[in-house]
Amino acid sequence: MMKALLVEKIDGKPGQVYYPLKQVDLPKPSIRPGEVLVKILAAALNHREVFIRQHLYPGISFETPLGADGVGLVVDTSSPELEKKWKGKKVVLTPGRGWQDSEEGPEGQYVIVGGTVGVSHGTLQEYVAISAAELEEAPSHLTIPEAAAIPLAGLTAYRATFTKAKLKAGQNVLISGIGGGVALFALQFAVATGATVFVTSGSEEKIAKAKELGAAHGVNYKQQDWSKQLKALLPKDRPYLDAVIDGAGGDIVMQTFSLLKLGGIISCYGMTSNPKTIFPMQAVLKNIELRGSTMGSRKEFAEMVQFIHKHNIKPVLSSVVRGLDRAEEVFEAMKNGTQFGKLVVEVDIEGGDSSKL
């Protein structure tokens, strides 16, 4: 048997309910041809787990363990070839299924791992049986909790920054809501690319921390005139934004279309503040492009892991707790928005030093 974390069904309306976490014992999975058995070492949270508990997420399952992000150790394999390639390796697991390499979007029925119907596992569980095609070797410069933090947020940020915003060295980019898990990866990717990064946040402290990570300037989105403040901060020799990477929705187009260059791109991967945005005629006349962006393909996942390795990027961690029974502590931080960086649960509490891979 193995321990796993589920949400428990209780009465309540979507948005008002907050399903409790439930730790259960489930049969340890057995592997089929093409699969390997991964002992999960650590798992990280994303906002979707809070949305699942609030019943604000499609296709919730009360039987599938939670968690899309994970790092683990391959402990068993289904063939001598897989044993040679993977046994004993530390791996990060892909967080989605049904999307190989199309730039446009998933070729098949796309599902995200953990807490939803259509997949049988999450990462907040001790063992996962998984196709070997869903593994990448964890970058060797990371700790176990840092590696756990990569998959979903790293993939979303990679697609939003490079595939959609087409960000290049020397360009100016605005990244909104910098305290968010995806936004922080986008910041690190943009800095590594050589772009000049501007951020928004609801917290001065988070803006200061973003500057330590390489952001040039930041403004507080709680102040009504934040886009005016941002305009004054743009460099004299490039007084416009090339792109906006946004997870907030709402008034983002209204606030930024006048700062963007002709043909500037708003790459929007979420709508935390409001699920609708107005696209005014002035933005049409500037040839502004609003591009929706989601997690990403299997191909982009491999590229993202390589990018992190190549640029020695260390994911920002907000807090790490040890043991599935302490997961509620990190859920509270995510729910209250107090985190700066990823929230991680070390699933393997008997494991040794997690400060190395």
Ligand SMILES: NC(=O)c1ccc[n+]([C@@H]2O[C@H](COP(=O)([O-])OP(=O)(O)OC[C@H]3O[C@@H](n4cnc5c(N)ncnc54)[C@H](OP(=O)(O)O)[C@@H]3O)[C@@H](O)[C@H]2O)c1
């Ligand atoms: N489409 C996809 O495939 C996909 C994938 C991943 C995430 N998402 C979506 O992207 C969003 C962020 O996800 P996450 O996991 O990174 O969440 P998260 O870590 O909880 O971050 C949310 C952030 O939103 C920011 N925020 C809140 N109100 C804001 C406002 N009015 N204006 C600007 N920023 C605001 C906050 O930034 P500060 O703390 O700095 O104030 C907060 O840290 C969610 O809506 C999520 O569902 C979508």
